[in-house]
Structures are given as C-alpha cells and as structure tokens.
Amino acid sequence: MGKTYRYETDIPESFTDFDPDKYAHEVREWVDQLVPSNAKVALSGSGGVDSTTLAYALHPILGSRLYVYFIDDGLRRIIGGRPEADVTAGMFGTFENFEVIHTADKVIPALEGYSSGELKRQIMIDRYLEASNRFLERLGALFVLDGTIKADIVTKKARKQLQHNLDLAYDVDKLEPLASLFKPHVRRLGRYAGLPEEFVHKIPCPGPAMLLRVGGRFERDKLDVIKEANDLFEQGIEEYMRAITGKPYEYDPDTGVREPFQYFAYTIDPAMHRFGSLEGKYSDIAGTAVECLVTDTKAMFFDPAEEEQRRALYEPTLWINAEKFPDYDVLWRIREEAEKDNYPRVVIQLSEGSGRYPIIMKAVNSSDAMSALSMELPIDMLQETAGELYDMGALKTGYEISKKPPASIELF
C-alpha cells in the first residue's frame, strides 16, 4: 500500500476571502515537487465536482502525463436520462488520456443479497480498488490523484467504523491536493480551472453513488428501479426550482452555498412493522389519526463521542402515515419527538401503490454537508412526483424529514 500525501493549508474564514488562483498555484507547486517529471499520474474521476475540478486544476502542469479513468461499476447515476459514464466522458473530451473501465459484471453480482450497509460499501470499495490497482499497474503510474476534500476527512474521522474501508489502499502513492477545501471552495476552484458554470454547481453525489440509495437487501431490480426514480426526482426538483426562481438552483456568491444542497430518491426493504404504542403520541401531535411503522433500514451514526447518537446507528426508520400530509411546523415537531424516541430518520408517507419497493424522496439544504435540514417542499410538488413514482412501480412513497445530525444525509 502506497503512502498518502495531503495538501494541508489554512483556508480563510470568510468564503469571499478564498483565492482560487492562489490555491491552484500552490497545489500545482506542491504536486510538482512530489511528482518526478517523467512520472505517469492517474486520476480516479468519479464524475463528481471534486475529482473533475482536480483534473482541470492539474491538467495545466501534468498535460499528457495525466491519465483520468472513470470506473463504471453499474452503480453510477442516470442523469437526465443519460448514463453518467457518457456524461463524464463528455467532460474530458479535451484531455489526452481518458478511459472508462467497465466493472459492473464483477460488482453487481458480488453485492447481490447483502443487507449490511458497511459490507455493501466494503464490497464496492474492494472491487473499486481491484480495478484501480490493475489499471495503475497496467499504466505503470507512480501516483494516483484523489479528489478527497476536507469534509470527507472530517466525516470519515467521525464515522469510526467505516474509516478503515474508506482509506483506500492503492498500490501506489496517493496525492490529495484538495484536502483543505470544503465544497463551496472546490466549486470556485473548479470554475477558475475552466469548468462550465452548470457543472461546478451540480449536486454532490458520494463515491458509492446509487449503492447508497439501495437500502436493505441489495437486488439488481431494486437498483434499476431506484436509478430511474432518482433521475426523475432530480429532474422534478430542478423543474420546481426553475418554476419559482428561473434557475435549477439558487447560488449565494457570498457563502458559496447552493440551494438545494443535495436531493435524491432511495428505496428500502418493503417490510414494515406497526408500532401501536407510538401511534397515540404522534396522532396527538399531528392532530389526526397516524399510523407508525418501523422499517429495517439503518441510519448512520454521526459522532462517536456522543453515546446517544452512537446508539442511534442501528435504529430503524420511523415511517409516519397520517390521514393528511401535516403542515411543516407539525412535521418538525414530529421529527423532534422521533429523535427523542431514538428514531433519527423519519419519513412521512405520500401515497400507497402496488409496486415492489417503497420509494423515498429527500432534499436538504446545507452549507458544508456537516449538518443538513430537509427542505419545505410544497405538498403538491411532492404528490405530483409521488404519482410518477407510483407509475414506476412504487409500493409506497414518502418524503424524509430527518435532520443531520442525528441522521446522515445518505442512508449509510
């Protein structure tokens, strides 16, 4: 296993004081000192903002020594109807070296049947490393560049039990030039490095991608359904934002914050258990009859120093089925009580169908992914999308109203 080099420097407290030109120059100098002039450098491009920004920031000094590779493991998204591999390949049209490596036939069968979030991640990462290391060896690369940012590092540290899975064991030395930046800084650096405006503001999608949206037992069908559902909801949110603001998202140039921060659809196992004892309490809050169900799906814990939150790790999701969708102030009170009852993840039901998988929508606002709040999306917008998800084969649809912490943004 190779060494890891992180570029660590102080970032100004005020976002507007951040100088992408200065950072780009420092990073290039730092990389230049570490990498011999005849060395091949590989870059694992996930298609996301971080790794693509890194590629664009370093292309000016590495040129044809830079080899960007994209691993299509079958877990990548569908974006506006197109496979993410195609969208990403389009981004690197001007690069000398770009390659898509297809591994879905090795990854999807290996995941089949597993339920544990940690193990699913571990399997994906194992296969990813296997493919990466084979590529690095074939290439004869001396280094691999990795788009890890500060938020990843902080979050990895907090999520103790996954840490050893996430410190990727590449055979060659690894460089992490973006290790000091949070998302808004990366976006500015990306724009500075020449990435198109709509790209630098695209929503973040973590490395395991759609794997994170298949809650519970992994099945290929489930993955296929949720890929389509996720694309539908992404488009739905962007359309909604366009209708009210004229743009698919809002961007605050003073803070670098994009609203919404992240939005996606996910599925869980269909088994749900009715909890009579909770019902009365939540019916009181909602002012109407409420059915409380719990599901098998586990939430990620947030802070290992907090005993209470650690225990929340393996708590199931609380699924609330009210006679009518409550007002948001009522929903926030429900969420608060659910947290006290050790249900960090709460979903409010929108509709019931006859398909195979529950489909849940989630949209959050956040400045740095360290904390996040669910958006107050209008009920008619949610219900309209729920109708389309119904046609897609949903068993039930819901909107998640959890807060981070204690719940994580993604499922695990």
Place this chain on the structure above:
Amino acid sequence: MGKTYRYETDIPESFTDFDPDKYAHEVREWVDQLVPSNAKVALSGSGGVDSTTLAYALHPILGSRLYVYFIDDGLRRIIGGRPEADVTAGMFGTFENFEVIHTADKVIPALEGYSSGELKRQIMIDRYLEASNRFLERLGALFVLDGTIKADIVTKKARKQLQHNLDLAYDVDKLEPLASLFKPHVRRLGRYAGLPEEFVHKIPCPGPAMLLRVGGRFERDKLDVIKEANDLFEQGIEEYMRAITGKPYEYDPDTGVREPFQYFAYTIDPAMHRFGSLEGKYSDIAGTAVECLVTDTKAMFFDPAEEEQRRALYEPTLWINAEKFPDYDVLWRIREEAEKDNYPRVVIQLSEGSGRYPIIMKAVNSSDAMSALSMELPIDMLQETAGELYDMGALKTGYEISKKPPASIELF
C-alpha cells in the same frame, strides 16, 4: 405497565452449598406475601427449564390459582421430531390449568422480510406481549410469573441496545422469583420440585427460540429448513455423547455443569464475499490454501464498557474454507487472529451443497452462559451430520469456532 418484583437473595459461592429446599420455601413465602389469596396468577411457560421449574416450584402453594400458558408463535423448536408445544403440554398434564395459545399466523408474516436482529426480536416480543396481555385480561390475572434468572438479568444489562425490548411490558404486575439463580441452581431446584431428571438437564433455548437461528433476512422457508436442521444436530450431538459416555450429556454434580452446555444449528444469508487480503494470513496459519469469505450476519456485542467489543457488534462473520479441516489447535489460532481482525464470529466450512441456505452447527461448553467455548467435536461426526444437512438442502455447511466473549452464543 405493571411493576416488576424480583426475588433477590445471596446464593452460596460453592454450588454444593446451594439448598434448593430452602430457596423453594423462601420463594413460596415471598410469593405468598405479594399475592392475595383469591388472586389468579398466570405463568408464561416457554417450555424451557426456567419457567417449568418455576411452575413446579409454585404449584404447591398456588394450585388451581396458577394458570400456565404456552405461546406457540411458530418459532418454537422441533424436539426429536415432535413440535415443542406438544412436548410442553405433556409436561403439564397434572396441572389444573394449562393452555397453548396459537399466534404463528400473526407472528411469522410480521417477521417476513426483516434482516435486523434487533428488529426481529422486537417484533417477536411485541406480538408475544400482545397475546400475553390479551390472555391476562381474559383471565383477570393480577400477576404474571416470569422465569427470568440472574444470567438473563446480567446479560440484559450488558446488551444495552436490546434492554428496552427485553423488559417485557405486561399490563399486570410481574414476579420474578428465580432472579437470584444461575442455570445450575435452577436445575437443582427443578429436580427438587419434582421435574424428571432428563428434563432438568435439557439444553437451554432462549425465549426467541428458532428466531435466533434465522440469521439475516427472515423467510418462512428458511425457518422451516432450520427447525429440521436444528433437531437433526441436537439428536446427532446426543447420539455422539451417548456413544462415548453412555448418556446424552455429562453432568458434574459438584458444579452443576452440563456438558455440552448448548448446541444448535442456524442459518444465515447465502451471500458471501471473498476477501483476498485475509487469505494469505490464514493460509499461513492453516498450512494449506484457505479461502476467506465474509457474510452479512452480525454478531452481538458483549460488554458495552469495552470499546473494542462494542465495535465488533456489526462486524460480519468470517467464513474459512480450508482445503482440509484443520486440527483444533490450528483452529484456535485462526480464531485468535480473527478476533484481532475484528471478526468475533468464525465458521470453518465442512462441505458445499446445492441447497438454498448455509447451515452452521455450533456446540459450546459453559458453566453459566457468561462465557463459552466451542467443543472439539470429531471431524467425522461433524462431516456425517453435514452430509445429512446436505440432503436437507444446505448450500454450505460449517462448524462455528467462536469464543464468548467476544461473540455471543446465539446469533443476536
């Protein structure tokens, strides 16, 4: 929810100093003081040694005021080819009041599809309480007697995350007259109270019974297969013991310890993931090629004060497939290394078949269920049973070699 009364007294350090006559008298006096002379008292009989001993110990003073009920939730064992409900009903032939309550049609469908051990337990307990409280109300019972023993209380305390599930919320007051005893004491008390010798020495089977032997996703088929497999292995062990000692088990009258302490077969989800990185290490120890697989099944943590052990809670099982079954001294070294690698639960493969579920055998020695060691069963005895399990539809068969702590005896 009713109050809980525990009979708490000091038990002599030396087992031979324990006086079952004295304990039985004290307990009867204690119950007599708490229970008005016209009150009906229900006793939830699980068919196990603890609750049956309790019934026999209190029958002399409660007589026809005692109502023993057995809940057949579909999760009970098959014992020597007979359903446990029948075996248990036979035990209470001389009692005025005994009733079997059938709830399988409510319990089994409610469990279908769940993977989380905690949630499966919670569902079972919910349904159990629902049925119990309905029975208590119908009966007009003032008290319910519960066979909880000291080991249960200590273990419940340690297993923090399950505690609230296990403190059963009966609507009426609960009496726990055996709350000061460990298993060997209960066995002596049972014999004293008139239970047959072969019954007081029967193997312990925890309340959730066969539920604990369905690892991973709950499916009715899986339960059916494992009920048969468990009965087969129980009979196989007893036959083996008879062949070498003339009796189905050995009993030490000085310590009250029965050998073997517990033995059962269980199943897990069939998905297994190959871990290349571990292979070399275990091949070195085994002195032969070894394949390391990990499964989704989770081990229970033991001591919440021990950070390392807590983290082991959600580690998967390590499944070792060696070219030939290693000697036991080699197996113990493998187990030791696996514990260091954070795999508290280790299974060594016996055979591969073409059925649907892996079937794993486990047999342990223990004096008090607080710590336990796997037995050194002869490989030919294991392989013979594995052959029969193969005919029963096993996908793979294995023998578990874990130690408690860090692994629990049962799966979760």
